[in-house]
Amino acid sequence: MARLRRPVISARLRIISWMLSVLALALVTVVFVTWQVLAARADSSADDELSHEAAKFRSYAASPAAAAFTTPERLLEHWLQLNLPNDSETFFSTVDGRPFRRGHGKPPVRLDLDPAFVQRVAGVTEPEYGWTSTSAGRVRYGVLPVRIGSQPVRGQLVILEFRDVLAKPSQEAARALAVVGAVTLALAAGACWLVTGRVLAPIRQLRSTAEQIGGSDLRRRIEVVGTDDVAQLARTFNTMLDRLEVAFVAQREFADNAGHELRTPITVIRGHLELMGDDPADRAETKTLVLDELARMNRLVDDLLVLARSDRPDFLAPSEVNLTELVVEVVAKARPLADRVWRVDETADAVIVADGQRLTQALMQLVANAVRHTEDGDRIAVGSRVEAGRVLLWVADSGAGVKAADAERIFERFARGDDQPRTDGAGLGLSIVRSIARAHGGDVRLASQHGPGARFELILPEGVLR
Ligand SMILES: Nc1ncnc2c1ncn2[C@@H]1O[C@H](COP(=O)(O)OP(=O)(O)OP(=O)(O)O)[C@@H](O)[C@H]1O
């Protein structure tokens, strides 16, 4: 039982873990891609801002107003006073290798106080752009040298764009996205747990019912609710139980009947042996009787074995069988059984692929029945014919025939005619004939429905013809 319970729980966990893995992968991808896109956008907007400020400075430097300044100090001072940097940028200037004036505002980091950076930019005589790392993140910088007339370059304007300040809103958005994603994941896990629980509940119910249905109680069925897949499963399961029940009942009946049939000769043998006296004549009579009963038992066991094997794939050993030879052989074998008028009705000049020994066995069962239901001098005929593509093999007799009421029943296992004495047989003969016929893909039928005379026909399908 524990083995059955485990798969249901693990199925639930498996579904949830699969779903969550897929969802998590999707969310991580979305957050990562968003992050990357926003980072790239921050870089390019730092670039744009820098280009914009540089262009502004260049056009200022070329303007007539700027032409009035005779020193870089004056020009830089004037421009820095005029231009207000926004939150994500700052300007400062250097003159003669030292920091000179600084623009308005309070930048997140003071690069004009960084001697290494100042030294690097103060020597620049051609415009230079680049990236540098600071404690406030990456910074996009531009250095624009200031040349007054034909004087050598003494001053530089430094424009700094704080890329991380520009990226801040988008970083926050990406972070919020990640948080929302994590919450969604947690909610999805909860929802998935509830949904799988509800979906798997009927299966669990199905399982527990199935557990309660043992081999002894095959009459129980699973309650079918609704029309969904689970209901269909329950229905299929019930149909399987129907089939199992039928098979079990048939098997039990068969075992009961077999036991009953075997018990009778055993009782008879025991009775005779218990009552056997010392008189030699009495002993001889008892011996004959006991041997007779044992022979009956032997035959019964043989018949039961044939029936038990008839479902197995190796029941038949097919080979080429000549129909004429088969019929003639059966009559030859039958002739010594009783004093009857034995006839070969007609026979087809055909060769079939079938199990000759099993067909002989079937025909001999029919012959034995015919002998049993006829008297000395009655006629018993065996024949074969190919008719409408099918092969017919028959045994016909001139006895009393089969009563209409018995016509169907006699083919069942252990079914005998009402007026048949016990000693005559167990009622397995026609079942064996039917098993052999069906193993060949055919069947057996009672061709003469209303007496007098009985005619049993084996019908084999077209496929057996060579
Ligand atoms: N040729 C026949 N004429 C009249 N009745 C027959 C004939 N063949 C079979 N039957 C009827 O069919 C019944 C079933 O036949 P089946 O061969 O299955 O059993 P059985 O002959 O009684 O016993 P078993 O074959 O096991 O010795 C017989 O009991 C008999 O009543």
Ligand SMILES: [Mg+2]
């Ligand atoms: Mg029989």
